Amino acid sequence: xxxxxxxxxxxxxxxxxxxxxxxxxxxxxxxxxxxxxxxxxxxxxxxxxxxxxxxxxxxxxxxxxxxxxxxxxxxxxxxxxxxxxxxxxxxxxxxxxxxxxxxxxxxxxxxxxxxxxxxxxxxxxxxxxxxxxxxxxxxxxxxxxxxxxxxxxxxxxxxxxxxxxxxxxxxxxxxxxxxxxxxxxxxxxxxxxxxxxxxxxxxxxxxxxxxxxxxxxxxxxxxxxxxxxxxxxxxxxxxxxxxxxxxxxxxxxxxxxxxxxxxxxxxxxxxxxxxxxxxxxxxxxxx
Numbered sequence: 598x599x600x601x602x603x604x605x606x607x608x609x610x611x612x613x614x615x616x617x618x619x620x621x622x623x624x625x626x627x628x629x630x631x632x633x634x635x636x637x638x639x640x641x642x643x644x645x646x647x648x649x650x651x652x653x654x655x656x657x658x659x660x661x662x663x664x665x666x667x668x669x670x671x672x673x674x675x676x677x678x679x680x681x682x683x684x685x686x687x688x689x690x691x692x693x694x695x696x697x698x699x700x701x702x703x704x705x706x707x708x709x710x711x712x713x714x715x716x717x718x719x720x721x722x723x724x725x726x727x728x729x730x731x732x733x734x735x736x737x738x739x740x741x742x743x744x745x746x747x748x749x750x751x752x753x754x755x756x757x758x759x760x761x762x763x764x765x766x767x768x769x770x771x772x773x774x775x776x777x778x779x780x781x782x783x784x785x786x787x788x789x790x791x792x793x794x795x796x797x798x799x800x801x802x803x804x805x806x807x808x809x810x811x812x813x814x815x816x817x818x819x820x821x822x823x824x825x826x827x828x829x830x831x832x833x834x835x836x837x838x839x840x841x842x843x844x845x846x847x848x849x850x851x852x853x854x855x856x857x858x859x860x861x862x863x864x865x866x867x868x869x870x871x872x873x874x875x876x877x878x879x880x881x882x883x884x
Contacts, residue, residue, distance in 0.1 A: 599822050600826045600876075601819075601826075602628055602798065602827070603628050603829050604724075604830055605833055606631050606832055608642050609634065609637075609639040613836055614845075615638050615641050617834035622649075626861050628653070628876050629655035629828075629878050630654065634712075635666060635667065635668055636661075636845060655723040657722060657725055659727065659728050660725060660732050661682070663682050663684060664844045665682060667680075667710070669703070672707065673703070675700065675707070692731055693736065705743065705744070708740050723881075725745055730754075733779070738789045742795060751879065753796070754798075754801065754830075755787060756779045757783035760777070783801075798827055800822070802827055804830070806818065806831075815865070822872065826877075826880075833854075834853035836851060
């Protein structure tokens with residue numbers, strides 16, 4: 598049997614992004630979502646969860662060490678002079694370091710703060726992943742596994758995916774290189790996850806669809822899904838009516854609306870039926 602979790606990332610980035618993700622949830626096209634607890638639209642997320650009927654949806658924490666302001670005060674190793682995270686490129690270089698005890702302690706502290714804030718808000722946390730996949734970086738994976746154990750989180754994302762078979766699909770060197778890097782990090786993180794209480798899905802998809810989803814590419818992904826449980830990472834949303842502002846403003850643009858349109862189109866539900874796929878949230882018990 599082919600079972601598919603469709604997980605929308607970056608819930609909490611802004612109100613328009615939240616609106617689009619909840620449109621996809623209500624359309625039955627998204628079965629899970631990962632929440633940016635330090636996102637400026639986090640209060641709006643909580644309001645939407647409380648006022649909608651989404652008991653069938655899995656919510657998770659989208660651990661963040663790259664953008665915006667941390668929840669923990671006094672951090673110095675993972676922030677810049679302004680007290681904010683350092684941005685994607687600099688943070689990724691920093692998080693490649695192993696054995697920096699001060700850095701690793703700050704990561705553990707900030708992860709605990711983000712997870713606790715989501716729990717304090719009354720949201721059940723079914724899974725953990727990372728904004729820009731920080732959760733699997735060498736300096737971070739131990740803190741991720743520890744947080745999962747301490748907070749009783751069942752599932753973790755392992756973003757490891759075979760590359761597209763077509764050379765043309767890999768011609769975007771930046772995106773393909775980034776996806777390849779995440780796959781290598783995921784392979785190394787697999788060793789840390791093995792033997793822990795955290796569970797991972799059998800397969801993962803979405804690295805090579807990011808920013809370039811089309812109905813044809815999505816259909817090819819669905820058609821080639823292997824039997825078992827797969828997580829498909831997606832990034833639907835609405836673009837703000839005016840100029841987007843804030844640390845996550847680059848995420849709210851036309852590409853997000855394009856993904857939303859593809860996922861909520863009737864053709865998508867027909868694909869699901871055509872390829873005999875069952876949509877599911879993250880299971881409460883081991884599959």
